[in-house]
Amino acid sequence: MTQGMVVAPQPEPVEVGAEVLRSGGNAVDAAVATALAQTVVDPFMCGIAGFGSMHLYLPSVGQHLCLDFHARAPGAVTDTMWQDLLEKEAEDGFGFILKGRVNEVGYQAIATPETLRALDTALTRFGTRSLADLLKPAIALARDGYMIRPHMHRFWTQEEPAGRVQHIEYLRASPATAKTYLNADGSLKTPGMTIKNPDMAQTLERIANNGADDFYQGEIAGKIAADMAANGGLISAADLANCGPEETEPLWSEYRGLRVSSCPPPGGGIMVLQMLNILENFDLAAMGHNSPDYIRTVAEAMKISTVDKDRGVGDPRFVDVPVAHLLDKGYAADCAARIKAGEVTHVPRVGRDKESKDTTHLCVVDRAGDCVSLTHSLGMPSGVTTDGLGFIYNGCMGVFDPRPGQVGSLAPGKARFTSMAPTILFDGDQPRFIVGAPGGTYIAMGVLQAILNHVDFGMDAQQAVSAPRFSATSDIIEIVNRIPRAVEADLNGRGYRTRRYPINFHFAGVHAIRLKDGKADGGADPGRDGMAMAV
Numbered sequence: 063m064t065q066g067m068v069v070a071p072q073p074e075p076v077e078v079g080a081e082v083l084r085s086g087g088n089a090v091d092a093a094v095a096t097a098l099a100q101t102v103v104d105p106f107m108c109g110i111a112g113f114g115s116m117h118l119y120l121p122s123v124g125q126h127l128c129l130d131f132h133a134r135a136p137g138a139v140t141d142t143m144w145q146d147l148l149e150k151e152a153e154d155g156f157g158f159i160l161k162g163r164v165n166e167v168g169y170q171a172i173a174t175p176e177t178l179r180a181l182d183t184a185l186t187r188f189g190t191r192s193l194a195d196l197l198k199p200a201i202a203l204a205r206d207g208y209m210i211r212p213h214m215h216r217f218w219t220q221e222e223p224a225g226r227v228q229h230i231e232y233l234r235a236s237p238a239t240a241k242t243y244l245n246a247d248g249s250l251k252t253p254g255m256t257i258k259n260p261d262m263a264q265t266l267e268r269i270a271n272n273g274a275d276d277f278y279q280g281e282i283a284g285k286i287a288a289d290m291a292a293n294g295g296l297i298s299a300a301d302l303a304n305c306g307p308e309e310t311e312p313l314w315s316e317y318r319g320l321r322v323s324s325c326p327p328p329g330g331g332i333m334v335l336q337m338l339n340i341l342e343n344f345d346l347a348a349m350g351h352n353s354p355d356y357i358r359t360v361a362e363a364m365k366i367s368t369v370d371k372d373r374g375v376g377d378p379r380f381v382d383v384p385v386a387h388l389l390d391k392g393y394a395a396d397c398a399a400r401i402k403a404g405e406v407t408h409v410p411r412v413g414r415d416k417e418s419k420d421t422t423h424l425c426v427v428d429r430a431g432d433c434v435s436l437t438h439s440l441g442m443p444s445g446v447t448t449d450g451l452g453f454i455y456n457g458c459m460g461v462f463d464p465r466p467g468q469v470g471s472l473a474p475g476k477a478r479f480t481s482m483a484p485t486i487l488f489d490g491d492q493p494r495f496i497v498g499a500p501g502g503t504y505i506a507m508g509v510l511q512a513i514l515n516h517v518d519f520g521m522d523a524q525q526a527v528s529a530p531r532f533s534a535t536s537d538i539i540e541i542v543n544r545i546p547r548a549v550e551a552d553l554n555g556r557g558y559r560t561r562r563y564p565i566n567f568h569f570a571g572v573h574a575i576r577l578k579d580g581k582a583d584g585g586a587d588p589g590r591d592g593m594a595m596a597v
Contacts (some may be wrong), residue, residue, distance in 0.1 A: 065596055066429050066582070067425070067426070067427045067594060068080045068595050069586050069595075071423065072211070072422070073592060073593050074208055075097070078095050078098075078099040078199040078200075079426060081199075082096075087190060088122070088432055094185045094193075098266075099203060100424070101453070105454050107422045109175075109177065109454050109455070110175070110266075110269075110453050111456055112456045113174075113458060114131055114438030115129070115437050115484055116184055116307075116436045116437075117486060118433070119323075119486055122431070125188070128329075129307040130328075131306075132377075132478065133174050134301075134476060134477050135173055135475065135477075136301045137474045138298065142466055144472070147161040148465065165457075166457060167457065169293045173297075173456055173459050174301050180306075180307040184307075193273065201266045204258070204263035207258040210251055214591070232442075236446045236449075237449070238451075262451070279302070285450070293446075304475075312325065313332055317487075318342060318518070322334075322487050324485040328477045328478065331483045331485060333368075333375075333481065334513070337360075341360065344402075346518045351519050351529070354553055354556070357539065360514070363401065369410075372409075374469060376476075377476050421439035422571075425496045425573055427496065433486060435486060436498070437483075437505070439482070441457050441458035441480075442456075442458075444457035445457070461479070461480075481504070482505055487513065495516050495523075495576055496574060498572075499570040501569065501570030504533050505570050509572060511572075512572045513526075523575055525585070527572040527585040527586070527588075532545060532569065541560055541562055542562075543564050572585075573586055582596060
């Protein structure tokens with residue numbers, strides 16, 4: 063029997079999930095309950111009108127699959143509708159900046175709301191509890207209130223450079239959002255204050271009583287569609303009715319004798335596996351953790367994978383993704399040879415900018431050994447709340463490419479690429495390391511480093527997610543402030559541009575569970591507000 067464990071970036075949902083396990087629920091029950099609580103207490107990071115990817119390894123029922131619930135472009139879009147509004151691409155490749163910021167905030171930023179349908183589907187197929195039962199803690203948190211945490215407030219006050227919408231605008235985007243998250247005078251609430259959301263509590267109670275169908279085809283759906291039509295939104299009643307997750311097979315590779323599975327495109331698991339394939343050709347441990355050689359080597363693998371992703375990874379229903387080529391060990395060896403020869407990969411970008419990434423993650427293991435790694439998100443919050451409903455819609459349209467003919471161009475029903483990479487490592491047939499993260503294009507890079515920290519450097523789950531990280535999704539190697547300046551100077555001396563961040567845990571919010579000898583230890587990224595709880 064395996065020790066149960068729940069890890070997530072928010073304390074309240076971790077407690078909710080742990081209590082479900084403690085009362086006899088399975089990993090899927092706990093994951094769904096945790097995720098629903100997250101949609102209440104982290105409403106700018108995730109929501110029932112969001113999207114995500116769920117990786118399920120369920121030996122108790124002989125199942126191993128991914129439920130992909132990526133937000134899709136509404137049926138009303140055309141590939142040319144925004145082509146004349148393009149100003150520039152985010153430097154790290156996560157989104158495009160348009161005139162008027164119509165893709166970032168407001169009604170046109172909203173893609174299909176998939177999360178609630180996916181959670182309900184997972185629960186119906188693999189859970190043991192009812193949706194109504196698992197909604198009770200989320201309803202209580204919305205009705206009775208929850209405390210503003212440091213990371214939540216930091217997100218609200220984070221400054222965005224070079225024309226990106228400031229985060230405060232998400233809170234002001236609609237009157238219904240402002241009334242919940244701002245003081246009466248329009249000022250920000252502060253850490254330690256309590257937020258109550260009676261409208262969300264009422265919406266969740268209606269879903270508990272009438273089922274998820276009410277959100278997609280019933281009374282709630284009618285209110286959503288009417289609000290969209292009245293405010294220039296792109297989502298229609300037909301878009302809502304067509305929402306639903308897609309079951310897919312996990313992608314597989316091997317790394318240093320371990321089997322590694324992750325989610326397929328349009329998710330980012332392919333990037334994690336490709337980078338591991340490349341890095342398997344190096345003795346990383348001999349280089350030393352976060353040494354100049356190590357950072358340079360891993361950063362070049364990151365850049366190669368980023369270029370390959372930009373060129374050919376998108377929604378498989380619209381793009382012929384070269385999965386076999388990208389995961390080919392021979393191709394990985396060729397890429398490694400380029401790195402060993404000193405080649406520096408250039409990552410093309412349309413203009414330069416940075417962007418925030420608004421997502422959350424959870425990992426659950428139950429006593430039967432069932433494992434769930436779930437990443438879910440708003441992408442970027444649109445800031446829009448329909449009056450009376452209480453939840454914020456996703457802002458996923460911001461990542462679609464406004465240029466026709468590109469991998470990520472707009473098309474009705476098309477999903478955007480996401481770096482989400484809920485991943486499980488196996489030692490033989492036994493799960494050993496369950497990992498995932500929020501963080502936009504930083505997700506794959508954070509998940510990669512947690513895996514390297516565990517496999518190559520022997521770290522447990524908490525050590526693996528706490529070690530200082532770096533990222534290279536452009537020609538700049540970004541580093542956190544705990545990486546020594548002497549290391550940075552060495553990289554600069556080799557011709558690399560670097561950017562140092564004062565926040566010590568900047569690149570993704572990685573969460574993980576390690577399984578060893580029937581026991582579980584969990585790691586919650588110290589850069590977020592969460593925790594790990596054993597059951």
